[in-house]
Every structure is written in structure tokens, then in C-alpha cells.
Amino acid sequence: MSGEALRLAGATAKRGSRAVWSGVDIGVAEGEFVAILGPNGSGKSTLLHVLLGLLPLSEGTATVLGGPPGAANSRIGYLPQRRSFEEGTRVRGIDLVRLGLDGDRWGFPLPAALSRNGRATARRVEEAIELVGAGAYASRSIGALSGGEQQRLLIAQALVRRPRLLLLDEPLDSLDLSNQSGVAALVQQICASQGVTVLLVAHDVNPILPYLDRVVYFAAGGGVEGSPREVITGPTLSRLYGVPVEVLEASDGRLVVVGTPEPPSHHHPRHGHDH
Amino acid sequence: MTTELAGVSWDLVGDLEQLTEFPFMVQALEAGTIVAVLAGVIGWFMVLRREAFAGHTLSVIAFPGAAGATLAGLPLAFGYFGACAAGAVALAAVSHPAAGARRGGESAAIGAVQAFGLGLGFLFVTLYGGQLGEIESLLFGTFLGITAAQVQTLLWVAVIALATLATIGRPLLFVSVDGAVARAAGVPVGLLSLVFLLLLGLAVAATAQIVGALLVFALLVTPAATAQQITARPARGLALSIALALLVTWLGLGIAYFSPYPVGFWVTSLSFGVYVGVRLVLSLLGRRAEPLGAPA
Numbered sequence: 001m002s003g004e005a006l007r008l009a010g011a012t013a014k015r016g017s018r019a020v021w022s023g024v025d026i027g028v029a030e031g032e033f034v035a036i037l038g039p040n041g042s043g044k045s046t047l048l049h050v051l052l053g054l055l056p057l058s059e060g061t062a063t064v065l066g067g068p069p070g071a072a073n074s075r076i077g078y079l080p081q082r083r084s085f086e087e088g089t090r091v092r093g094i095d096l097v098r099l100g101l102d103g104d105r106w107g108f109p110l111p112a113a114l115s116r117n118g119r120a121t122a123r124r125v126e127e128a129i130e131l132v133g134a135g136a137y138a139s140r141s142i143g144a145l146s147g148g149e150q151q152r153l154l155i156a157q158a159l160v161r162r163p164r165l166l167l168l169d170e171p172l173d174s175l176d177l178s179n180q181s182g183v184a185a186l187v188q189q190i191c192a193s194q195g196v197t198v199l200l201v202a203h204d205v206n207p208i209l210p211y212l213d214r215v216v217y218f219a220a221g222g223g224v225e226g227s228p229r230e231v232i233t234g235p236t237l238s239r240l241y242g243v244p245v246e247v248l249e250a251s252d253g254r255l256v257v258v259g260t261p262e263p264p265s266h267h268h269p270r271h272g273h274d275h
Numbered sequence: 276m277t278t279e280l281a282g283v284s285w286d287l288v289g290d291l292e293q294l295t296e297f298p299f300m301v302q303a304l305e306a307g308t309i310v311a312v313l314a315g316v317i318g319w320f321m322v323l324r325r326e327a328f329a330g331h332t333l334s335v336i337a338f339p340g341a342a343g344a345t346l347a348g349l350p351l352a353f354g355y356f357g358a359c360a361a362g363a364v365a366l367a368a369v370s371h372p373a374a375g376a377r378r379g380g381e382s383a384a385i386g387a388v389q390a391f392g393l394g395l396g397f398l399f400v401t402l403y404g405g406q407l408g409e410i411e412s413l414l415f416g417t418f419l420g421i422t423a424a425q426v427q428t429l430l431w432v433a434v435i436a437l438a439t440l441a442t443i444g445r446p447l448l449f450v451s452v453d454g455a456v457a458r459a460a461g462v463p464v465g466l467l468s469l470v471f472l473l474l475l476g477l478a479v480a481a482t483a484q485i486v487g488a489l490l491v492f493a494l495l496v497t498p499a500a501t502a503q504q505i506t507a508r509p510a511r512g513l514a515l516s517i518a519l520a521l522l523v524t525w526l527g528l529g530i531a532y533f534s535p536y537p538v539g540f541w542v543t544s545l546s547f548g549v550y551v552g553v554r555l556v557l558s559l560l561g562r563r564a565e566p567l568g569a570p571a
Contacts, residue, residue: 052459073461080455090323090503090512091452103449104460108441141507142452157456 004063005030005165005197006051011060013046020046022059024223026216028199030164033191035208035228036201038218039260044201045081047218048167051199052078065164072165077158081169081201085150089143093134093153096142098125100157128160129153132186148179152186159190166190168200172207180207187211205232206254219260232257294532299421303538306421306429307524310485311494313433315517316440317478318499320471324451327496328382329366332389333476334491336362337483339396341413346403352428355483359476362388367469415539416487429481436477439470447471448509490539494520497546501553519549 005028012022020043028034036044049055050062053070065072077100101124129138132152137145142153151171158166168187172180184200188211191198202208205215209228216225217232219240224231231237232255237245246258295301321330340358341351369384400413412420440447449457450467458464482491498519502512527542534541 054459073459076459078456078459080459082455085452089452090507091448091509092507095448095507095509096452099445099449099453100456100460102445103453103457104446104462106442106446108444157453 003030003066004028005032005065007061007063008050008057009061011050011062012058013043013050013055014058015046015055019058019221021218021221021223024060026223026225028197028214030197031191031195032213033188033198033211034200035205035212035215036199036218037205037215037232038223042218042220043223044218045169047216047223048078048169048199048201051165051167052076074161075164077161077163077166077196079154079158079166079168079171081173085143087143090141091143093138093140093142093145093149093156094125094129097128097138097153097157097160100128100160101125124160128156131159131190132156147174148176148183151175151179151183155183155187155190159194159196162194163196166196166198166200168198170201170203172202172204177207180204184208184211209253209255290529290533294529298423300528300532302421302423302426303528304525305426306485307528308521309426309429309433310482311498311520311524312517313436313478314482314491314494315498315520316437316513317475318495318520319502319513319516320440320447320451321475322496322499322503323448324471326472326475327492328385329370329472330475330479330495331492332366332385332392333359333362333472333479334483334488334495335389335396336392337480337491338413338488339392339399340480341483341488342396342399342403345413346399352425352480352484355480356432356477358392359480359483360473362392363472363476364469367465367472370468412487414487414489415537416483416485416490421485425484429484432477432481436474439474443467443470486539486542490543493539493543493546494524497543497550498523501546501550504550504553504557519546523549 006026007028008024008026011024011026013020036047038044046055050057051064051069052073053064053068056069062069065075098121101121126135129135132155134149134152134156137149138153138156142150145153155168155171158168166187171187172183175183184207187198187200187208190196199216200208205212205228212228214226215228215231216223217237217240219237220242222240224236224240226236232247234244234246237247237257237260241260243259245260248256248258250256295304318330321327336358337355340354340356340361342354343358344351344354365388366385369388396413446457446462447467447470449460450462450464454464478495479491482494486493499512499516501519502515505515506512523542523545527538527545530541531538
């Protein structure tokens, strides 16, 4: 591997006057698939905002793809946290993917056949859609698609510029279990075949556990990083939370975290929503 | 219609010749055409951005603007455009473009602005001396009283608005459907939202001069909403929106010429009829979710 995709050193992030997390040290190598875990409000999305340069660190340093946060955003694919598009949203999936490619350029969205780089644009959009296996429904109105189909198209949108780093904020939220593991497998396959570094924010580690290289776990104003088997253990999480926490392994390999001060919903397969 | 004219016949060419015989009718057709194109395009973005309520508010604000201009002895156009521009800035101030899609929380603030505007307009009309005909034309339009100078103003407004939209169209589409991603990609979300509201204000002011403050929606919302029912493709949707706005404007003007009922009624009825008809047909076909000609 040629080097580091990102590094945070002694990092503190604040929302208003409240520190979301502080003293966080994270390093992610290129091509790794990393999950960002932790309870609601622990600062998982905040980390992505910091990496995109949308929220400056109040202390410490951050390096993203060799530069300061925000400098390399054209090489970052970002999928923000959201539930879904409203049913009446009358835009096709393919248009949405194309906006990921050229949506920030001035001008008017001409049909691909009429614009200057039309053919190359259309081919790139098609490739991204094929990569996520959304070809069958990409020409339908996005609001009319299921949550899993929408999520695949949004991943295609994040991928369409061939980014070096993918930041996915709860892409598995609002999906049913089979779609959760389907999308997780897809992300890992993209990570491996395209050499993209992936940071994926998740509520529940279990659907993605088989695919992960590392995890970052945020809780109680701090964050730790390591391999899943290092981090999701009783001793590590007890240290992080500051109270005794137990990690149980079910017979099917699923991990259940018990004894956290927060409501224990964040390691449950069916969850509600984020803040 | 005050002039006595020959009735409609089956001779279409003859009817058209008769229609264009009078300069006021030619000017009405010219103004209607300009406004229909402008409203068709801006309306398409407005419906996509779910800013119909903001559009409605701007049209209501156009009324006190026009009434105030009448009271102050200023040209009507000055009142329409001034009020709508001020309204657009006010709306941009109370809305939060960061969220991407519109949220319901700001609708209360917009509603408050709207009610105040309507009350203000009522006051101006009363101060002016409250001629009923004056209120009526402000609220429901004076399609057949369009002057050549007004047509020219409308043309300039439309050219400026459409040129601006041609420049910001793609990032505006991005922000409209996908605000958070657009922001991360460096698109100036807040600025685009303000510029679009100003364009919407321009379109509303232009349309209000023709069909009146209350009937703006007939051209701004209904053709665009109908077009989005039919297709989810941006280019086709825009073209269809313009075509429908032109159709109802021309037909409305033509029918009004030969009938004793006002233009505003015909234009709104026609666009409403097309909207309901399209929804009905699409639901019968069971394909509301499917765009026409699905694969690209």
C-alpha cells in the first residue's frame, strides 16, 4: 500500500461549545474498509464532517489524502446520512448519479447526447451504475425505488468520480437485513477491486463484521481504533465508556454489547433513527 | 371583453385572422407567450424544489406591491418587481437551504409573511379609494390591457431570468435534489437558493401582471406539476412544462376572445383540466411511478 489515506492526531471536535470527542488519534491506510461505530450522538457523522472540511477541528491536526481537510474533496465520494427520497421526487436515478459527476459545474443540464463531453459522461455514469448492479432500475424515478435500490444508486453517485476515499454515513440505515449484508458485500467488493479507502458509519457492526479491516469506536467523548476483534471487546469498551461493559458472542458469531450507559439499541439489528 | 366582435366560426384560419386583427390581442399573445415560457421553466424548478408555497407567497406579496405602486403613482411593473424581489430576499432569510429538501418548519414563517402582505395590499387599495375594478385587475390580471412597452419589459425580464438559469441550472438541480452532497462538493447552496428565489420573484411578478396575483399558479405550478407527473427526465420535463404553459395560455386567450368570460378563468381551467386529466390517465395506466420511455 502506498500510504495513509487519513490521519487524525490529538483531534478535538466541537459543536458549539460542546466537545463531541477529544484526544482522538486515528490512522487509516489506503484501501482499508473501516467501520465507524458508536452510540447515537457520539460523533460518528462529526468525524465525516471534519474529514470533508465542513467542520474545523478545535484542537489537533487532520490529514486527508495528503492534504488538509476540504482540499481533496473532489477525490472523496460522500454519502450523507438520510432516510430516503420522498416518493414524489421526480428525478431518475441516472440523473442523480450524473449530478455526482458534474453537478457542481456551472451551466445547464443538457441531455448527454447534446453536451460536449456527453459520451464520456454517459459512459462513466453507466459504469458506476453497473458497478453497484443498479442497471435494471436506474432509469426510474428515484422516489419510486425501494430503500435498498436508492442506497445502491447513491453509492454509485459517490463512486462516479472514481474517488480515492469513500465516506458513507449510515448507508445501511433503513435497509432490511438481507439488503444490509448485500450492500456491505458490495462496498467491500468496491473497496477491494477499485482500491478505494472506505469509511462507513454504522449503527450495528454485525452485518458488516465479516468484511471489515478495522473499526473506529466512538463513545463517551473519546474514540479508539483497531481491528474489530481488538476494539469490540469488554476491556477496550469498558475503558472507553468508563464503566464495565461486556461483549457477548452469539453462537452465529454476532456480537452483542451489554452494559453501556446509553440505551443498548445501537448494537441491535433493528434500530430507529439517529438524532 | 367590451368590443362587439363576430362570434367563433368553424373557419380556423378566419378565426385566427380575426384574433390577430387588433393590436391589443397581438400584444396579449406576445406577453402570454413570454410569460408562459418563463413560468414553464421557473415553475419546473419550483415544483422540483417543493417551493410552491414560497411561490404562492411571492404572488400574494405581488398584490400589495402593485397596490402600493398605484397608490404612490408609480408604474405597476415597478410595484410588482420591487415587492417580489423584497419578498424573495425575505423568504431566503427565513428558509434553511442546508437541509436540501424543504422542511415544513419554515412554512409557518412564510405564512406569516404572506398574511401580512395580503393585509398591506388591502390597506393600500383602501387608501387609494377602493375602486373595485382596480383590485380585481390586480388580483385577476389585465390580460387584454397589455401595452407594447409592457411586452418589451417582459421580454427583457424573461431573457435575463432564463440566461441566469442557464448559467446556474446544473448546480441548482444538484442542490434541489441532493443538498447535502452538493454542499460537500463545494456548491454554494445558500447563494443558489437566494438566486433561485429572486428568479422565482421575477417570474411571479411577470406572470402576475398578466393573469393577476391570485392566478399566477395556473402558469407557474400546474404545467410544471403536470410535466413532472408525465416524465422524470429533466430535459423532457422542462420542454413539456413550457409546451403546456404555452398551450393553456394560447387556448385561454383564444377562447376568452370569443366568449364573455375572463381570460384568467380560461387559463386556470384549462391548466387544471390538463393536470387532472393527466393524473387520471396515469393512474388508470398504473404507471405513475414510471417515466415515459424508461431506458435511456
